[in-house]
Amino acid sequence: MRWTGDDAFSTVAACPVNRGFMRLSTYFLPLLRENPAEAQIVSHRLMLRAGMIRQSSAGIYSWLPLGLRVLRNIETIVRAEQDAAGAQELLMPTVQPAELWRESGRYDDYGEEMLRIRDRHERDMLYGPTNEELITDIFRQNIKSYRDLPKNLYHIQWKFRDEVRPRFGVMRGREFLMKDAYSFDLDLAAARKTYNKMFLAYLRTFARMGLKTVPMRAHTGPIGGDLSHEFIVLADTGESQVYCDKAWLESDVLSTEVDYDDDLEPFFRQWTSLYAATDEKHDAANCPVPPDRLLSARGIEVGQVFFLGNKYTKAMNVSVAGPNGEPVVPEMGCYGIGVSRLVGAIIEASHDDAGIVWPASVAPFGAGLINLRAGDAACTEACEALYTTLNKAGVDTLYDDRAESAGAKFAAMDLIGLPWQIVVGPRGLQKGVVEVKDRKTGQREEMTAEAALNRIKAAR
RNA sequence: CGGGGCGUAGCUCAGCCUGGUAGAGCGCCAGCUUUGGGAGCUGGAAGUCGGAGGUUCGAAUCCUCUCGCCCCGACCA
DSSP: OOSSSOSSHHHHHHHHHGSSSTTTTTTTOOSOOOSOTTTSHHHHHHHTTTEEEEETTTEEEEEEEEHHHHHHHHHHHHHHHHHHTTOOEOOOSEEEEEEHHHTHHHHHGGGGGGGGEOTTTTOOEEEOOOHHHHHHHHHHHHHHHHGGOOEEHHHEEEEOOOOOSSSSGGGBOEEEEEEEEEEEEEEHHHHHHHHHHHHHHHHHHHTTTTOOOEEEOOOGGGGOEEEEEEEEOOOTTTTEEEEEETTTOOGGGSSSOETTTTTOOOHHHHHHOOOEEEEEOGGGGGGOOOOOEEEEEEEEEEEEEEEEEEEHHTTTTTTTEEEOEEEEEEEEEEEEEEEHHHHHHHHSEEEEEEEEOOOOOOOOSSSSEEETTTOOOHHHHHHHHHHHHHTTTTOOOOOOOOOHHHHHHHHHHHHHTTEEEEEEEEHHHHHHEEEEEEEOOOOEEEHHHHHHHHHHHHOO
């Protein structure tokens, strides 16, 4: 499969949840004018103000329609890139039996972060914080031969980790949506190839969401294994301090022609050769990058890839028949993306004083249509016509048909951050024009309705 | 889990020190006037003051317990 970078958005448009359009007068979009007291960081404040989420209890949120659309768009990109990299989607349950975790030894090791549940038959269950045990169990029950390798399986499922101190809204919740993939390979060389594929998929995934992401060599932590990279989104308000070569800012993985079936080792080496280190690993005295090329930035971790080796396959007695009939213990890898965290991370990376600035690929709607004079026949007629045309053209449009004042509508539209705003008012209509505003640059331009449509279609 | 803070209307908050029976702005509802960057006027609805117990003639206010939430730190997709 060949990825050249621009086929991305058709997939997003095809996501069924995000088909269609909406009138703001009927949409469930509870906007807040003021900052809720409980929200300190900007993404949390904006998600609450823009009516994307509401808190249920500490670190647990309901996703309202606007927020859910973004979440689904992110999922769609993640899914497309996982599929392209050769991973196959399945869906495992949220509630798991304790016995599998006793087998791996993690039932006792995982500690207080694991939400333990007892069912009516007094069986020990748990709400899954991750799925290595469950996927390994599925694998060993169903894969018996080396001929069936490699396998790379993923799902996008809610996880629960009973964090001592949840914070930052969805960036550090207790319940969160995660894409987790698990690979099984026959030997180290094959596992390394899979690792590289996922490494590429991750860079592409985050790039498609408009994020500058830097992979950094990471500790493997309690998950275990030998090789690991974290993917850090650069955002001024990020929670951790990172240092990297300024060349990262010019890097563009989407314009790099890479085939997943190629030998990805040169690609991997290229993308890990540039300096990048988290605060605890960075040593200013011995930094290989000269000061003028060193970027000191803030970052948010949105994904991590691990080579696990045979830690789980060994502990859980997994083997397949090898070419000579002898048992072979598969090599595993696991690969996580914080899907719900990405919603917050994208906002941290892309907002201004007025509100969110969505990258087009994840925006809940492609455009917002503002009727400045909802009671005026000419305005309403023009808006209705444009609304229909936009939607027929495949531009998901949120139509603000409310009887609010102009300023209130502008502020609301800026807050929710749709990439394009089309403003229809009596003044412009007299001249036969509407106003098109680019949310990101703030540039406003008058043009005919038809030109506005073409402008927005062209920008996708 | 250590340290700190906060729970009063949908949101932001005042009132608590010094006890006397519930307030403001925004939002919401109705009407009128407005209408190109969070409009104006008039009228209206809305809170068991987080919960329980205690002190008192009387508790949002004082005391005890409890629940929840937030922030800093240690820890994490």
